[in-house]
Amino acid sequence: xxxxxxxxxxxPEARALAEKExxxxxxxxxxxxxxxxxxxxxxxxxxxxxxxxxxxxxxRPCKFYPQSAYELMKRIADxxxxxxxxxxxxxxxxxxxAIVNHSVINVLKTRDHKNRRVMIVQAGxxxxxxxxxxxxxxxxxxxxxxxxxxxxxSQIFGTVVIMDFDGLSMKQVKGMPPSFSIKLLGFxxxxxxxxxxxxHFVKQPFLFNMVWTxxxxxxxxxxxxxxxxxxxxxxSLHTHIPASHLPKNYGGEQPEIDYTSADWxxxxxxxxxxxxxxxxxxxxxxx
Numbered sequence: 538x539x540x541x542x543x544x545x546x547x548x549p550e551a552r553a554l555a556e557k558e559x560x561x562x563x564x565x566x567x568x569x570x571x572x573x574x575x576x577x578x579x580x581x582x583x584x585x586x587x588x589x590x591x592x593x594x595x596x597r598p599c600k601f602y603p604q605s606a607y608e609l610m611k612r613i614a615d616x617x618x619x620x621x622x623x624x625x626x627x628x629x630x631x632x633x634x635a636i637v638n639h640s641v642i643n644v645l646k647t648r649d650h651k652n653r654r655v656m657i658v659q660a661g662x663x664x665x666x667x668x669x670x671x672x673x674x675x676x677x678x679x680x681x682x683x684x685x686x687x688x689x690x691s692q693i694f695g696t697v698v699i700m701d702f703d704g705l706s707m708k709q710v711k712g713m714p715p716s717f718s719i720k721l722l723g724f725x726x727x728x729x730x731x732x733x734x735x736x737h738f739v740k741q742p743f744l745f746n747m748v749w750t751x752x753x754x755x756x757x758x759x760x761x762x763x764x765x766x767x768x769x770x771x772x773s774l775h776t777h778i779p780a781s782h783l784p785k786n787y788g789g790e791q792p793e794i795d796y797t798s799a800d801w802x803x804x805x806x807x808x809x810x811x812x813x814x815x816x817x818x819x820x821x822x823x824x
Contacts, residue, residue: 540646540801542808543688550652551693555597559693565601566593572603580607583614585818590689595730597692609730614819616728620720623672624679626816629805632676635669636805640797642677647791649782652694653734654685657794661740662704666712675721677798682731683812684805695732697778699787702748703740710747722755737774738766739787 547555555561573596574587585591592606599605617624635641641664645655658674685691725733738745756764767773771780771788783789 540644540804542684542804543690545689547689547693551690555693558600559597560601561597561693566596569596569601569603569606573606576603576607577610580611582821583610583819584821585610586814593689594686594692598730598732609728613728613730616723618820623676623720627676627679628809628812628816629680629802630809632673632680633802635673635677636802637799639665639669640799641669641674642681642798643794643796644681644798644801645784645794646796647782648694649697649778651734652690654688654691654694654696655699655778656681656696657699657701659701659703660705660709661702662706662709663701664709664712666709671713671717672720675717675724678721679724680805680812682729683815684808686731687808687811692731695734697735697737698733699737699739699774700741701739702742702745705742705744705748707744710744713748713751715751718752718755722752722760726757726760733760734763735777736760736764737777738764739771739774740769741766 552561570589570592573592577583577585577587577592595606595609596603599609629636641659643657643659645657647655649655664674685696765773765777774787775783775789780789782791784791785793
């Protein structure tokens with residue numbers, strides 16, 4: 538099965554949404570790019586590419602306010618600096634075993650009804666923390682987001698995450714230390730230039746309350762409003778993503794998922810040069 542990353546310009550529907558929700562008008566794009574480029578070029582503590590398409594990655598989630606985009610770029614650089622042990626020179630090949638041999642993370646080959654990419658995280662019985670650590674999961678999240686931002690339409694439509702806690706046991710709970718929740722939420726809330734529109738928690742047992750207790754103190758209001766808890770009630774999930782756009786695994790009408798991250802690993806490898814380039818950006822003393 539082949540996964541295709543769509544790196545071309547946004548289509549008519551995406552352009553219309555960008556103008557409506559992101560203030561992406563010709564004037565705002567021109568002013569945003571020019572101002573943000575000036576900020577980056579004048580800041581000797583940062584090193585980033587200043588090509589138009591690259592700067593759009595940061596301007597879009599910030600609705601073309603260049604100061605906000607500049608602050609986002611600084612937070613990303615700071616996050617990578619503080620977590621250099623996890624992300625310094627990280628490449629897909631570094632996590633080949635986790636991606637190919639352990640089905641913790643998957644990306645649906647179809648988009649949802651709002652044209653958003655959907656990532657599924659198997660945080661229950663499928664995940665063996667002795668084989669794939671929580672830090673490795675964070676590294677895989679990071680790699681996936683670097684691929685997602687290559688798609689201009691994903692920059693505009695955003696993404697959705699389904700957290701599947703089916704069969705969660707103490708083995709997985711112990712595999713998620715408090716330090717993991719701090720790093721994960723720091724990444725999502727401060728250092729991810731991607732529109733994360735919804736996070737859906739499904740099939741979570743009572744034991745999930747222990748996990749949520751660790752995460753809840755660090756979840757800000759903006760993200761909290763985008764979190765939805767469904768348990769085994771797939772009809773509840775369908776109020777957000779219609780059954781017509783979900784696989785049978787989640788009560789949907791699409792075929793059951795018959796592919797894993799091993800199937801899209803070759804696609805992510807195709808972007809290794811882009812990821813190497815990204816690894817050079819950030820704080821100048823970390824170049």
